[in-house]
Amino acid sequence: MGRPVGTAPSVVRPASGGRESAPFTFVDLFAGIGGFHAALSALGGRCVYASEIDLAAARVYERNWGLAPAGDIVEATEQRMDVPEHDVLVAGFPCQPFSKSGMQRGMDEARGTLFWNILRVVEERSPSVVLLENVRNLAGPRHRHEWHVIIKSLRQLGYRVSSAPAVFSPHLLPPDQGGRPQVRERVFIAATRVEDLDDAWTDMPPVVTPRAEGWDPSVWDIEDYLDPEGSTVTPATRMTAAEVRWVSAWDDFVQSLRRAGELRLPGFPIWADEFRLPEDLVVSMVTPTWKAGFLRKNAVLYARHRDVIDAWLDRWDGLEGFPPSRRKLEWQAQDATSLWDTVLHFRPSGIRAKRATYLPALVAITQTSVVASRRRRLTVREAARLQGLPEWFDFGDQRDAASFKQLGNAVNVGVVHHVLRQHVLRDADLLGTKSPLVRAAAEASPDPSALLDAHRGRGGHLEAS
Structure with a gap:
């Protein structure tokens, strides 16, 4: 590396x-x-x-x-x-x-x-x-x-x-x-x-x-480009208790499906609120084609692992208190063994998980990558390193949000x-x-x-x- x-x-x-x-x-x-x-x-x-x-x-x-x-x-x-x-x-x-x-x-x-x-x-x-x-x-x-x-x-x-x-x-x-x-x-x-x-x-x-x-x-290996633990990490970069709970719940989902034989997890968005049997699925004429396809795939997944998914929902109180966007999982981490081994993004469309090899593009909005193994977000110094800027490059005393945008x-x-x-x-x-x-x-x-x-x-x- x-x-x-x-x-x-x-x-x-x-x-x-x-x-x-x-x-x-x-x-x-x-x-x-x-x-x-x-x-x-x-x-x-x-x-x-x-x-x-x-x-x-x-x-x-x-x-x-x-x-x-x-x-x-x-x-x-x-x-x-x-x-x-x-x-x-x-x-x-x-x-x-x-x-x-x-x-x-x-x-x-x-x-x-x-x-x-x-x-x-x-x-x-x-x-x-x-x-x-x-x-x-x-x-x-x-x-x-x-x-x-x-x-x-x-x-x-x-x-x-x-x-x-x-x-x-x-x-x-x-x-x-x-x-x-x-x-x-x-x-x-x-x-x-x-x-x-x-x-x-x-x-x-x-x-x-x-x-x-x-x-x-x-x-x-992104670990080669991260700061040593404790060096530049601030409270603002650490995952909140709520975020840890969301990830823990979905990691339990991933592990449960793997134990049930689902070794290759679905690549389509998984919607906890849309778990129902195919015969109970209602798709109207105004439902967009892309959404109808995802609903059908979720129904098939649920039918295949109904007992496992129902038990998972029971363990996590039906995801009580989870915001709508955190009741969705976008698994793009291929064969990663756990959510805690991935890079996460808390997006409006759901929690997205990717392999911890290379990171998605830095963007000028608040979607800072979360290194799940570290239980924290990237620091400004790490983001600058990913852009190839030298170690001495600094942003003065401006807010981190402004530095990430830049x-x-x-x-x-x-x-x-x-x-x-x-x-x-x-x-x-x-x-x-x-x-x-x-x-x-x-x-x-x-x-x-x-x-x-x-x-x-x-x-x-x-x-x-």
Whole structure:
């Protein structure tokens, strides 16, 4: 797995040096707390401009990277151009609806959105490389039009970019390349400026694909990325007495079914309030198809293990006092032996249990993963570690809820580092083999944490602690 928490990295590259000695410069738009900054700093880059409209995130960014982000990117790009010259533009732009009014062509189709402001910078400054990140759904069927607008607009500005999405997740990347045990599929748009505009319309495969190569993600162990017991755990992270009771009851259910021969637990949502025999099931014409299917499956399960389930309900007083959402179990932990060996989420749809190998994506809402074996939620430090941020990265005295929200919105450092490095090396012929950016990518360690853990960010670049 990854190196044990709290130990020094095995490889330490020299710091990237002073501001003028960095091999390439970059701008960090929609910067958040600096996930892109971490990845590009590890490649040796120097940030010359950052923008972030959320004041709390901007404060965390400045605290850790020594660079105060500008505010509204719209003001900085529409009436004037505040963004300076740079080599690489990175942006995790918001996924908001794209305007289709007028059905105009090219860049004008994206006018009125924040993507348009990115294009203004690209058009004005012509960086060598552009790397954009967004949620996986941007490349899905519902947003096919928006996807084509983005690709076409970049090509019209002279950038070679794949028409197929580059989708990747940190759990697909080995730990010695910056991977982390978190399923976090994101789509990347990696583009390189070309001299001949015709070359911009030459398509090629995406720089990465959503599969692991030479690495088995099932061997992840989240324990390698958790803090030692008692180190950073606070009362707020511990499971409440009510939560322990809910999990204990459903663990009894799991164990009871296993003893009854149900070795492979159902993957459909199990609803305690819907346990009835199939002949007693009433499904009306207005019941959604998906719900009717789940009701029938619960009825079949109940009929198969009626005595076991009735005895379980009796032991737990019919789940008296359990909120409606805690009377449901979503088992996604395959062959895990107990709920106490899983990762849990207390969701509006029920208690969801997953195997304790890799975690679901951190999200910007209150669904913090619960490590059942530890009887507690993830800490902010652990969540930051899952995003690949260095051990010295901190959030000051802000509330944990704000830090979790920022981490849920952040990019994963290892994935950004991997995607950009692979893109630059693949497009070395376009960038020029003597390009400082190409040299930086070729010489960089595959694992950004080797540098980040040993150095602190100050003045927009990395310096020795």
